[in-house]
Amino acid sequence: MSKEQILSSDGVPLEVSLKKAERRNKIRALMLVGPLFLFLLITYVFPIGDMLFRSVDDRMITSKLPNTFAALEQWDGKELPDEEVYEAFYKDFYPLAIAKEAGKLYQRLNYEKSGFSSGLKKTNRKIKKFEKGNYKEQFMATHKIWNKVEYWTALKNTGPNWSYAKYLKGMDLKFDDQRNIVQVAEDRQIHKILWLRTLNVAFWVTVFCFCLAYPISHLLATLPMKYSNLLMICVLLPFWTSLLVRTSSWMVLLQQQGPINDLIVWLGLAANDNRPELMYNVIGTFVAMTQILLPFMVLPLYSVMKTISPSLMRAGKSLGGTPLTAFIKIYFPLTMPGIGAGCLLVFIISIGYYITPALVGGASGSLISNTIAYHMKSSLDWAFASALGTMLLVGVLAIYWVYNKLVGIDNIKLG
Amino acid sequence: MSKNKQFVKFDNVDKSYDGKILVVKGLNLDIEEGEFVTMLGPSGSGKTTCLMMLAGFETPTHGEIYLDNNVISNIPPHKRGIGMVFQNYALFPHMTVYENLAFPLRVRKIPKDEADKKIDKALSMVSLQGFEARMPMQLSGGQQQRVAVARSLVFDPKLVLMDEPLGALDKNLRESMQYEIKHIHESIGVTVVYVTHDQTEALTMSNRIAVFNDGKVQQLSSPDDLYEKPVNSFVAEFIGENNTFNGTVSDVSESACKVKLNNGTEILANPISVKAKGDKTTVSLRPERALINPENKMDNNHKGKIKEVIYHGDHTRLRIDMLGNEQFILKIPNSSSNLDIKLGNEINIGWNAIDSRALDPK
Missing domain, CATH: 3.40.50.300 (P-loop containing nucleotide triphosphate hydrolases)
Known part of the structure; x- marks a missing residue:
């Protein structure tokens, strides 16, 4: 290939003049995209970045107790620390106690080891009367935590500014005193169950949605326009209704004295005094979520099926394939992009689903998102909520990656 | 077999x-x-x-x-x-x-x-x-x-x-x-x-x-x-190009019939689906069966005026106003150039009765 540069008629290299000519259009296009880009940055990239940051951020305690941690550097962790460590702690804690700013400290240290909260509270009250010198004895006299090595070890363990302890907690793991990763006690392993339940619910909701949506979409794609429009509205109508209204209507339907239970009793499937519980358990979550997420499966399937020419099935049959063979060999593979898109969409939405499991799920039907909400609103352990959120995000990305490896993201069709 | x-x-x-x-x-x-x-x-x-x-x-x-x-x-x-x-x-x-x-x-x-x-x-x-x-x-x-x-x-x-x-x-x-x-x-x-x-x-x-x-x-x-x-x-019209004359049968025999066109002229035609005198009919004639200035005597000879000349490469297509039909089409091969085909000229056109088929009225 010759390296000769092609010039436009005024002698400027062609590439340069092309860029010049296109610049105006490029700037215009950028200006159109700009607001959206900014919006995404503010509402999406920034919050997610902040969430990732919070989940590992553990600087608060180091910043509150700088002298203590500096002194603890030298401590070997076998015996109780020396006087200078106690003195450093006094230097850090005294101003906090005076300014009444120690509250966060109790909470954070109590996560690390229970007992800290009451110990620190008592110390907080007494520290104002401490005399100069011999702090070790005065501390040890104040509360028993100060004469236990474990508490000092726990305190030292909070030293690193960045910590993945919250992620361990999300997987029912923790650091023991020697900084080894161990499982938490069996009766406290709640997150593993929640994760499994979340995946389980997401999987089955996806399966149910697929089984229901495939025939509907096929009907939608093959019916004449006037009927298919009506059917489409029927599919979309719930979509336009508030999520809360739909979930509440399921609560009405599924409750023990509700119409569905009435029907079951009337059909003789259950005794009147032994009505099955359809709500506040996993059944309610399945039913309501499947109904709510159905349109997300129907729409991609429909858009793909719409493009499949009916003559392909005819060709399959005229070539000697039974209707079933023609379906399996021709129609089904051609709907794969829609199936992939629909399943991915429903699965991803359902692993992060919140309102429905919160309202109809009860204790046995609540999902990981409900736990995240709990830590955001009630326990105020935002770092842990962020860690769970990040784990969810990573999970979704992993599913996306696996899907890409198996099916290929190019084979997705959303509409 | x-x-x-x-x-x-x-x-x-x-x-x-x-x-x-x-x-x-x-x-x-x-x-x-x-x-x-x-x-x-x-x-x-x-x-x-x-x-x-x-x-x-x-x-x-x-x-x-x-x-x-x-x-x-x-x-x-x-x-x-x-x-x-x-x-x-x-x-x-x-x-x-x-x-x-x-x-x-x-x-x-x-x-x-x-x-x-x-x-x-x-x-x-x-x-x-x-x-x-x-x-x-x-x-x-x-x-x-x-x-x-x-x-x-x-x-x-x-x-x-x-x-x-x-x-x-x-x-x-x-x-x-x-x-x-x-x-x-x-x-x-x-x-x-x-x-x-x-x-x-x-x-x-x-x-x-x-x-x-x-x-x-x-x-x-x-x-x-x-x-x-x-x-x-319908078939005459659908397949290929076709010139038509509408008229009434004024005389009919085994092998030929006379059709009186709407402008009063009578032409000779081949009776295909006409049975009796007085039947309405549409006479169909393929463009290539009509000749310009025929040398031999033909069954039908009429004068027409050239309304349009369309050059088609291998042949030229003429639209002629003849016997009340303004859409009469003629095709002439582009070899013989001595013909006087200019817009507005009058030319003699002739065709045989057998080629003009008297069909059902349109």
């Missing part, structure tokens, strides 16, 4: 989609084994419906269809063993050319080595060897069409249906594909039922053509008969 004269037989077939309108009315049609029959007609004339009934995708509302003397109305499409080429090719987009061709063989459980031989043969028939691994999307329109033809033939069906298979191709490709399909038909002797609305296509390819209009076969005959001897005005 004598050939089955009624290999395909439509016996008084009616078809209605909505219970109000018959799209096919009392259709009777026999197709001989090994024949290439084209169903030709304007859109909505019922030709595709007939094909779909034959393929099994539509059921006749009334009447029976026979294939090789068996009633096929109750046989589902996949058991009829009829090859079909669709308008938009209907190649399976997720399969390679090889897999497309292998599909009919696999469902018939033909062993792989035998299937491979058949596929190879079918592909060589359409000169597409070496394209086995391609996906349909990687092929041009003409190549896709050939694959579709090969796929319809690969399982050796006795009957192949083609539903406007060349409609989506450009003109040159369409013409070469016409010959190609014709040659394939000739070489393997399969019976072909071909649907098109393109009359040149029909004339080029077929043994016989069934002209459809209004749910009925208007005429079933060989291409030359169809062109030279149309039996009614």
Whole structure:
């Protein structure tokens, strides 16, 4: 290939003049995209970045107790620390106690080891009367935590500014005193169950949605326009209704004295005094979520099926394939992009689903998102909520990656 | 082995989609084994419906269809063993050319080595060897069409249906594909039922053509008969170019009739569907049968005025105002340039009675 540069008629290299000519259009296009880009940055990239940051951020305690941690550097962790460590702690804690700013400290240290909260509270009250010198004895006299090595070890363990302890907690793991990763006690392993339940619910909701949506979409794609429009509205109508209204209507339907239970009793499937519980358990979550997420499966399937020419099935049959063979060999593979898109969409939405499991799920039907909400609103352990959120995000990305490896993201069709 | 004269037989077939309108009315049609029959007609004339009934995708509302003397109305499409080429090719987009061709063989459980031989043969028939691994999307329109033809033939069906298979191709490709399909038909002797609305296509390819209009076969005959001897005005009008004169029969005998045109002139014509004096009729005359300044005496001689001259390369087309018909078309080959063909000139035009056919009134 010759390296000769092609010039436009005024002698400027062609590439340069092309860029010049296109610049105006490029700037215009950028200006159109700009607001959206900014919006995404503010509402999406920034919050997610902040969430990732919070989940590992553990600087608060180091910043509150700088002298203590500096002194603890030298401590070997076998015996109780020396006087200078106690003195450093006094230097850090005294101003906090005076300014009444120690509250966060109790909470954070109590996560690390229970007992800290009451110990620190008592110390907080007494520290104002401490005399100069011999702090070790005065501390040890104040509360028993100060004469236990474990508490000092726990305190030292909070030293690193960045910590993945919250992620361990999300997987029912923790650091023991020697900084080894161990499982938490069996009766406290709640997150593993929640994760499994979340995946389980997401999987089955996806399966149910697929089984229901495939025939509907096929009907939608093959019916004449006037009927298919009506059917489409029927599919979309719930979509336009508030999520809360739909979930509440399921609560009405599924409750023990509700119409569905009435029907079951009337059909003789259950005794009147032994009505099955359809709500506040996993059944309610399945039913309501499947109904709510159905349109997300129907729409991609429909858009793909719409493009499949009916003559392909005819060709399959005229070539000697039974209707079933023609379906399996021709129609089904051609709907794969829609199936992939629909399943991915429903699965991803359902692993992060919140309102429905919160309202109809009860204790046995609540999902990981409900736990995240709990830590955001009630326990105020935002770092842990962020860690769970990040784990969810990573999970979704992993599913996306696996899907890409198996099916290929190019084979997705959303509409 | 004598050939089955009624290999395909439509016996008084009616078809209605909505219970109000018959799209096919009392259709009777026999197709001989090994024949290439084209169903030709304007859109909505019922030709595709007939094909779909034959393929099994539509059921006749009334009447029976026979294939090789068996009633096929109750046989589902996949058991009829009829090859079909669709308008938009209907190649399976997720399969390679090889897999497309292998599909009919696999469902018939033909062993792989035998299937491979058949596929190879079918592909060589359409000169597409070496394209086995391609996906349909990687092929041009003409190549896709050939694959579709090969796929319809690969399982050796006795009957192949083609539903406007060349409609989506450009003109040159369409013409070469016409010959190609014709040659394939000739070489393997399969019976072909071909649907098109393109009359040149029909004339080029077929043994016989069934002209459809209004749910009925208007005429079933060989291409030359169809062109030279149309039996009614619709066929005369639909096939090729046609000049018409409307008038009333003033005298009729076995071999000739006189038609009095609306402007009072009488012309001699060939009585095809006129029975008696006083019948209304439309006289049809092919443009190439009328001569300018004829040297010999002809049955009809009239003067006309040139209204338009259109140059067409190999011939020139004249629009002439004659005997009250302003749309009279004449074709003259571009070799003889001594003729005085200028806009507005009057010229003598003559034709024989046998070529002007007095048909049913339009």
